[in-house]
Amino acid sequence: xxxxxxxxxxxxxxxxxxxxxxxxxxxxxxxxxxxxxxxxxxxxxxxxxxxxxxxxxxxxxxxxxxxxxxxxxxxxxxxxxxxxxxxxxxxxxxxxxxxxxxxxxxxxxxxxxxxxxxxxxxxxxxxxxxxxxxxxxxxxxxxxxxxxxxxxxxxxxxxxxxxxxxxxxxxxxxxxxxxxxxxxxxxxxxxxxxxxxxxxxxxxxxxxxxxxxxxxxxxxxxxxxxxxxxxxxxxxxxxxxxxxxxxxxxxxxxxxxxxxxxxxxxxxxxxxxxxxxxxxxxxxxxxxxxxxxxxxxxxxxxxxxxxxxxxxxxxxxxxxxxxxxxxxxxxxxxxxxxxxxxxxxxxxxxxxxxxxxxxxxxxxxxxxxxxxxxxxxxxx
Amino acid sequence: xxxxxxxxxxxxxxxxxxxxxxxxxxxxxxxxxxxxxxxxxxxxxxxxxxxxxxxxxxxxxxxxxxxxxxxxxxxxxxxxxxxxxxxxxxxxxxxxxxxxxxxxxxxxxxxxxxxxxxxxxxxxxxxxxxxxxxxxxxxxxxxxxxxxxxxxxxxxxxxxxxxxxxxxxxxxxxxxxxxxxxxxxxxxxxxxxxxxxxxxxxxxxxxxxxx
Amino acid sequence: xxxxxxxxxxxxxxxxxxxxxxxxxxxxxxxxxxxxxxxxxxxxxxxxxxxxxxxxxxxxxxxxxxxxxxxxxxxxxxxxxxxxxxxxxxxxxxxxxxxxxxxxxxxxxxxxxxxxxxxxxxxxxxxxxxxxxxxxxxxxxxxxxxxxxxxxxxxxx
Numbered sequence: 001x002x003x004x005x006x007x008x009x010x011x012x013x014x015x016x017x018x019x020x021x022x023x024x025x026x027x028x029x030x031x032x033x034x035x036x037x038x039x040x041x042x043x044x045x046x047x048x049x050x051x052x053x054x055x056x057x058x059x060x061x062x063x064x065x066x067x068x069x070x071x072x073x074x075x076x077x078x079x080x081x082x083x084x085x086x087x088x089x090x091x092x093x094x095x096x097x098x099x100x101x102x103x104x105x106x107x108x109x110x111x112x113x114x115x116x117x118x119x120x121x122x123x124x125x126x127x128x129x130x131x132x133x134x135x136x137x138x139x140x141x142x143x144x145x146x147x148x149x150x151x152x153x154x155x156x157x158x159x160x161x162x163x164x165x166x167x168x169x170x171x172x173x174x175x176x177x178x179x180x181x182x183x184x185x186x187x188x189x190x191x192x193x194x195x196x197x198x199x200x201x202x203x204x205x206x207x208x209x210x211x212x213x214x215x216x217x218x219x220x221x222x223x224x225x226x227x228x229x230x231x232x233x234x235x236x237x238x239x240x241x242x243x244x245x246x247x248x249x250x251x252x253x254x255x256x257x258x259x260x261x262x263x264x265x266x267x268x269x270x271x272x273x274x275x276x277x278x279x280x281x282x283x284x285x286x287x288x289x290x291x292x293x294x295x296x297x298x299x300x301x302x303x304x305x306x307x308x309x310x311x312x313x314x315x316x317x318x319x320x321x322x323x324x325x326x327x328x329x330x331x332x333x334x335x336x337x338x339x340x341x342x343x344x345x346x347x348x349x350x351x352x353x354x355x356x357x358x359x360x361x362x363x364x365x366x367x368x369x370x371x372x373x374x375x376x377x378x379x380x
Numbered sequence: 381x382x383x384x385x386x387x388x389x390x391x392x393x394x395x396x397x398x399x400x401x402x403x404x405x406x407x408x409x410x411x412x413x414x415x416x417x418x419x420x421x422x423x424x425x426x427x428x429x430x431x432x433x434x435x436x437x438x439x440x441x442x443x444x445x446x447x448x449x450x451x452x453x454x455x456x457x458x459x460x461x462x463x464x465x466x467x468x469x470x471x472x473x474x475x476x477x478x479x480x481x482x483x484x485x486x487x488x489x490x491x492x493x494x495x496x497x498x499x500x501x502x503x504x505x506x507x508x509x510x511x512x513x514x515x516x517x518x519x520x521x522x523x524x525x526x527x528x529x530x531x532x533x534x535x536x537x538x539x540x541x542x543x544x545x546x547x548x549x550x551x552x553x554x555x556x557x558x559x560x561x562x563x564x565x566x567x568x569x570x571x572x573x574x575x576x577x578x579x580x581x582x583x584x585x586x587x588x589x590x591x
Numbered sequence: 592x593x594x595x596x597x598x599x600x601x602x603x604x605x606x607x608x609x610x611x612x613x614x615x616x617x618x619x620x621x622x623x624x625x626x627x628x629x630x631x632x633x634x635x636x637x638x639x640x641x642x643x644x645x646x647x648x649x650x651x652x653x654x655x656x657x658x659x660x661x662x663x664x665x666x667x668x669x670x671x672x673x674x675x676x677x678x679x680x681x682x683x684x685x686x687x688x689x690x691x692x693x694x695x696x697x698x699x700x701x702x703x704x705x706x707x708x709x710x711x712x713x714x715x716x717x718x719x720x721x722x723x724x725x726x727x728x729x730x731x732x733x734x735x736x737x738x739x740x741x742x743x744x745x746x747x748x
Binding site for chain 2: 023030052055060063075079122125126138142375376
């Protein structure tokens with residue numbers, strides 16, 4: 001690596017090339033296009049180009065009723081539908097003064113945390129895939145399918161759930177399903193060390209990720225990074241703790257931050273490791289939610305053609321990728337005047353240009369993969 | 381394979397060749413092969429149809445999809461390739477990162493106006509024979525974005541020819557597998573050696589290739 | 592600090608450039624800022640040690656049909672408080688200073704507001720479309736926007 005990036009003698013004739021990575025590229029996680037200026041094997045600069053999946057969410061949201069927006073939110077960050085639907089419902093409920101039954105809030109937390117694990121498992125699998133290891137992908141999907149089967153039983157969908165509804169949730173938890181969730185927790189705890197043996201402690205993986213793509217804490221904050229990207233840089237900021245929503249203040253969990261175990265604080269490995277440790281913390285939260293699940297209703301009555309009072313609200317939520325929220329402005333009609341969606345991936349991706357400077361092409365893949373973007377919420 | 385159209389009445393190999401091959405020079409060449417086979421006493425009724433069946437069998441069971449995920453549906457496409465559903469069992473698990481090695485394009489997710497030219501180019505880069513699967517509501521007709529989605533292409537059959545549609549938002553992995561089986565059955569009834577049945581000729585006849 | 596205290600601090604410093612305080616019945620309060628003072632207000636909010644708004648959550652453009660707005664959600668990671676700033680702009684000529692030099696994350700948010708609502712951020716390092724193609728016509732989130740019948744030969748109906 002040092003040999004390749006070291007300055008070369010002036011006699012060597014070199015030429016810079018502008019190359020396109022994507023929008024169809026196996027390592028860009030969807031339709032991201034990176035224009036890279038390369039000098040041989042070294043990328044001097046990279047400009048992310050987005051918008052290939054711009055599905056006009058904000059225009060759609062202005063044209064339909066409040067309840068009808070929820071399924072569109074599911075399609076924003078499609079790896080964390082539960083969390084997105086929750087963020088939307090919280091915004092509408094706060095502006096409308098709608099009370100949510102405690103049981104529903106607990107169920108929302110439980111499902112949001114399960115979805116966080118599912119999302120991190122997919123991130124684990126695809127990150128390994130980006131770096132050339134196929135087996136972790138199959139392991140990650142093995143446990144992920146268990147979560148999906150739980151989701152399917154409670155919501156009917158495997159990927160997009162429409163489970164959190166305005167004023168509650170769609171279906172109640174049955175005792176059988178509670179048993180299944182407990183079985184999953186046990187299975188995930190068994191599988192976790194396996195994952196680490198397979199990838200976290202893998203020397204090749206460490207060589208590819210440690211000391212690569214280091215984001216200093218100040219830079220992470222300036223670029224509006226949130227979620228594991230921010231915490232990987234050592235900033236202990238988690239909206240579940242900083243601005244608790246949906247009764248998160250009742251749950252006990254740690255906030256893992258990057259510690260620079262394998263390299264510098266804020267490198268790709270740290271971001272990866274934060275995600276892995278969050279899986280364990282999420283398991284703790286789910287367990288507490290199962291133990292403390294109160295009895296009662298799961299849905300308050302909300303009119304189908306809900307009219308919100310004029311006003312504006314923004315409720316940020318901690319998604320698997322960071323701060324996600326909907327800035328909602330109502331003018332008293334049945335559909336919103338304006339909805340602006342803040343997707344964490346959008347901000348997290350915007351650091352790419354500053355971060356990818358004079359690195360190897362292979363490192364570009366490692367860096368972009370470690371940011372773990374979902375283009376659905378980048379382009380919206 | 382079993383879905384071959386029944387040939388009635390039985391035709392001779394020579395008739396089949398004359399039907400299938402339009403170029404006179406090619407036809408002369410193939411007829412000379414047939415003469416040689418006849419003169420060497422290898423029978424008269426084997427050649428064209430069984431060869432087509434063999435080709436179809438090979439094509440149908442080694443469909444290599446293009447690694448091409450667009451949106452939500454791509455996650456279910458990955459799930460089909462992963463542990464539980466294991467697309468490899470049906471010979472279609474070798475996802476190729478480059479269109480030049482692929483023969484099946486699973487368009488999984490919303491195609492936007494910005495993406496449309498890229499989808500067209502990818503389609504054109506895939507060598508014949510190629511098949512296109514429209515996975516999910518968005519690719520079939522714009523899906524949930526059909527009414528207000530100013531930037532969404534309302535169905536990818538407006539930009540590339542589609543062989544099979546898979547409904548759902550997103551379709552279940554089983555639905556994708558079912559679509560694969562249907563496509564395999566359709567390939568089984570193809571006549572790859574008959575030029576007039578080739579995909580390109582069909583497109584020329586119906587003019588359905590591209591607007 | 593509560594938003595009202597922050598409002599008091601800002602009024603003390605910038606006077607008339609800051610709108611009067613109104614407590615909304617429901618939802619979040621916001622502070623109206625005159626377009627000309629936005630950059631100075633933002634720089635003050637970021638650098639004052641007691642305020643220290645180091646984190647820009649999002650910038651959103653809004654079309655109220657009679658005017659446009661650019662809305663800034665700010666948060667301080669060290670103090671844990673937040674504030675919402677709103678700048679009202681003329682619909683015919685929406686211009687406001689860019690804050691991309693204060694928070695690099697504003698770069699993409701401002702490009703998006705330009706792309707979808709046509710708000711011009713003066714002093715932005717490269718204000719061009721971000722989500723839509725370069726040759727797209729119009730700004731879709733304006734209330735009077737009509738989707739094109741076709742784009743490059745692909746019909747939209």
